[in-house]
Amino acid sequence: MRKVTDDERRDRIGLRHALAAATAGVEDAVRAVACLHATEASSIYLSAYARSRADRESISDALFGRRTVVRQLAMRRTVFAFPADLFAAARGSAAARVARQLTARLVKDAELAGISDGAAWVAERCAEALAAIREEPGTTVQLRARVPELSTRIAAEGRPTVLAPVGSRVLTVLAASGSVVRGDNAGKWQTSRPVWTAVEQWLGEDPGVLDEREGYRELVRRWLWSFGPGTEDDLVWWLGATKTAVRRALDDVGAAPAELEDGTPAWLHPLDDEEVRLDGDWAALLPTLDPTTMGWRRRDFYLGGHAPLLFDGAGNAGPTAWWNGRIVGTWTQRPDGTVEVVPIEPLSRAAAAALEAEAEKLTAWFDGEVVATGYVPPIVRGRINRQAAGGAPGR
Structure with missing residues (x-):
């Protein structure tokens, strides 16, 4: 079992996260950290710039032109910007878990509003919204105007005494499922006004869905290379998943056991067996x-x-x-x-x-x-x- 010091872990950040030396392009910058946080629209640009020195036009081209980087609601109910080849893995694992949670809460709130069969009602609203998007992509406001049922007011999430239009929550469920994606941005680069677009329209074809086990395996594999060594708790937190799912994924990946400087058990990518050292400041x-x-x-x-x-x-x-x-x-x-x-x-x-x-x-x-x-x-x-x-x- 290899012991990884804190000094080495800090050197790994500089090298693996492309902070000590810039990558060749936006896509490599995203892959360097598995995916980028996209809660704030500007963070995608600033994170990509920090690792590639790309200008805003090049980053926008990756997002909206070449579409090699795709925004998706996934781990911990957070929006991330994924490399397009990681979309199917996230869609079938972390995103699917969030979609189930959001759907269950929406069903409950619909029934609190007096709808007798909340599950059927939510399924109908999702189907109507998806059909409208496939007919013509649109912002949340535009879709509510075209699909009047999306303006139906039900209990707001976490506030049962407050009624709010259901449209944004229906679109969030569809986004978590991966049926629709945040396509073009109707706002400036530093603001988020997504034009909801069917995934097959945005990417040219439906990229499919990996099953949950395979999806988590791929997410964990990439995380280990970028962030390893890491603990089981690190992965449970990052994925927003259960310990059972994380332990199974670590086993499926063939992760190598390691030890942190303070003696805490940790894991490395199975091919990550060489000490990492970085010469020079950054x-x-x-x-x-x-x-x-x-x-x-x-x-x-x-x-x-x-x-x-x-x-x-x-x-x-x-x-x-x-x-x-x-x-x-x-x-x-x-x-x-x-x-x-x-x-x-x-x-x-x-x-x-x-x-x-x-x-x-x-x-x-x-x-x-x-x-x-x-x-x-x-x-x-x-x-x-x-x-x-x-x-x-x-x-």
Whole structure:
């Protein structure tokens, strides 16, 4: 059993996640971390840029032109951007699990609204919406106008006394099932206004669905190569799956047992038997919910004690600044679009200079645009509050 030190794990982040050296293109940048978080539309662009240095036009082409990167609701009910060749695996495993959960909740809420057979009613609404999308793709607003039943008001999810139109929830069920995908974007690159499109229309053909066991096996195989060594708990969290599903997938992959620096049992990809070492320093500025920041449940080896400054109570992280495999700060934009690094610990001259160089590159990439995030790190919120109160910005 091989022991993998924290130093080696940090070197692996630089190499495997394409942060120490850029990939050849957008698709390779996505594969470097299995898939990209896509909760915020801008994060897809910023995560791809950090790993490939691609401009916005090239990233948009991968999403909407070549369609080699596909957005899909999957693990932990989160939207991800998958390589197109991983779509069938996610669709049959993590996404299918979410679809079942969403459908069951929708059925329950329909019956709370007085519909006697909630399951049949939900199936009818899904069929009507899918037929309308196949006839002509559309945004949620457009589809509600074309399919009046999608405006039916039932109990809102988690709020039984509040009634809300069912349309968005029906479309979310279809999206989780993989019947429809987020096709073109009716908004700007940094906002999400998906044009719902049937999967066979968007990709040219239906890519199929791997069965649950095979789907999890493929997701775990790719995660192990990018994020390994990782623990069983890391995978249960990342997949939003059961321990039974994870243990079976690890066995199916033939994962190699390993040991972390503190003695915790972990797993490696079966072909990952060489020590990974990285010569030279590297710096990176990653966006909200970047897959590197969010890839493990146990984060001390790259996060240290900084979680309260960067993560909210639900475990979501805002933008992060990295130096040699550790998070050493966050970053924000000034009103003129200039990117500013906000350290959360003392930085060496080399680290400060490298991060400032990254900030200058990212400022040029933004080209004057300012992108808001819904996940402002606590340390930045405090900074904003001090500025609003007329105090010194501080760090």
